[in-house]
Amino acid sequence: MIGRALRHPSFVVGLLITLLVIGTGLLSLFWTPYDPGVMRIMNRLRPPSELNWLGTDQFGRDVFSMLMVGARNALLVGIVAVGIGVTIGVTLGMIAAHGEGSLLDEAIMRACDFTFAFPAVLTAILILTFLGPGVVNAIIAIGIFNIPVFARVARGAALQVMARDFIRAARAAGRTGFSIILRHILPNIAGLIIVQASVQFALAILAEAGLSYLGIGTQPPNPSWGRMLNDAQTFLAQAPLLAIFPGLAIAFSVLGFNLLGDGLRDLLDPKTKER
C-alpha cells in the first residue's frame, strides 16, 4: 500500500505540499523571522530583501512571518469547517438515503435546499452577527454551509450504491440497516466524499478570506491569508507583490489538498490496484 502510494504522482506532490503547509504552520508556533504583529511604520511597503524575504506590508510588518502564521489559520479553517460538514452532512445524507421517500428524508433534504437558497456569505454574516465576530465563529458559519453540500452528495451516492445487487445480497446474508451502511455503503462512497472535501477545503479558505475582509472573520492582529490579500488591494499600484504572495499561498495549499484528494481517491479504489 505505501509503496503504491509513493508511486502515485499526484498523491506524492499533494502530500508534499500539504506537509509543507502543515510544517510551516507548526514551525510558526516556535519561530518566525519577525514577530508578525509588530509594526515598523518606517519600513512600510518594502520590496523583498535580505532582511524581509517577501517584503513588508503597509504597516511595516514582515510578510513572510505573517504568511507563516496565516498557514495555521488556513489549516484550522479548512480542516475544522470541512470536518463539521463531512461528519454532520454525511450522517444526515445516510439517514435520508436509508429512509428514502420518508418524511424524515424529505425534512432533511428540504432543510438542505433551504440552506442553499440563501447566499452563503449573507447567512454567514447573519450567523456571525448572532455569535459575534471571530475566527471560531467564522469556522462554525462556514461549517454549517458545508453540511448540505455533503448531505446531498452522500445521499445521492448512497442511493446509487443501495440499488446495486450486493446490497440485496448483504440483506439476504442477514445484515440489516445500519450495519449495511457502515460496511457496504460508506466504503463505496468514500472516494466521492474525499474529492468533494478537497474542493470544499479550498472554498472554506476562500470563504474565510471573504469574511475576514468584511471584518467579521479573523480579527486583527491575527494574520489571515484572506485578509492580507484584501488589505493588499488598496496598495496594488505601489506594491503588487503584497497581493501576489498571499494569493500564491492560498492557490498553492488549495492545489496541494486537491492533488492529495485525487490521489487518495485513486488509492482507495481497489480497481486501480496493481496486480
Add this chain to the structure above:
Amino acid sequence: MLRVENLRITLRGTPIIRNLSFSLDRGEALGVVGESGSGKSMTALAIMGLLPGLMRAEGKVIFEGENLLDLDDDAMCLYRGRRIGMIFQEPMTALNPVHQVGDQIAETLVLHGLMDRVAALREATRLLDRVGIEDASRRVSSYPHELSGGQRQRVMIAMAMSCKPSLLIADEPTSALDVTVQSEILDLLRDLRLQEGMATLFISHDLAVIARIARRTLVLYGGAAMETGDTGVLLKSPRHPYTKGLLAALPHGHSRGTRLSPIPGFVPAAKHLAPGCPFHGRCPRGDETCADFPPPPSFEATTAWCFHPERGS
C-alpha cells in the same frame, strides 16, 4: 421442510402472485420455471422477507415449522444467510467491489456468530477451495473485479453456503454466464446439494437448465401455478396447454428442419389479469369459464391447474 401455502403477493392491491402453494423436502431440488414477470423472483424474495417496500405478502411460508411471514426483520435475520442462503443472477454486481472476497465470505460467518474473524477467514479459504476455485489461499484476498464471471458466481455460492443453510435459493444463478461455465456451476450446485444435503429452490427461465438440476418442477405463469410434477414426466408429456406451448417453442432433436411454434400474444400485465386463469387469453383451449374462475388442480401424472388439461399419456 419448506411449505408455501396460498402465498399471495400484492403491489398496491394488484396481485403479483395468486394463491401459490408448493413444498420442498430436505435435500430436494425444486425447479421453478416461468417467463420474465411470472413472479419467480418475487416468490424467492417473499420467502426471504425481502420484498420491495410496497409489496405485501399474505399466506404462509412455513420453514422448519415456523411461518416466516409472521416474523419481523430482526427475527428474519436469524434465517437469512444462516438457515436460508441465496444466490443471485448477476455475479458481476452481487459482490461488493471494495472488499476482498475472503472478507465477504467470512463476514457472514462472523455476523451470525459462528466463528471469530481469524477462523472465518480460514474457513473462507476452505470454502473457496470447496466451490472449485483454484489457488484458493491466494484468491481469498482478491477483489471481485479480479475474478471472472464464473469465479464470482462460485464466490457467491461459497458465501451462500458458508453457514451451512438447509435451504439454498438460487435465483437464475447461471443466466448471466456462458454455456460452458453454466454447466460447471450446475454440476457444482448438484454436488453441493448431494453432499451437504441442502434443499435447493432453483429459479430459472430456462427449461434445459431446470431439467438438469431439479427432480421436480413448478411452472409459473402470470403469478399463478400452471403445472407441477416430476421434471421428466412434465417435459415428456405436459398436460397444461401453457407447458405444452413452452416446450413447442423450444428447439430439440425432432424439430430440425421444422419451424418452432411460438405462443401467440404477450404476457399480460398483472393489473389486466382477470380472476380466472392468467393464460386464458393466449390459450388454444381457453373459454369463458377460464376467464372467470380460477381453475382447480387436476391430479394425474402431473398436477395441472386447468379446466381442460390434456390426458396424461
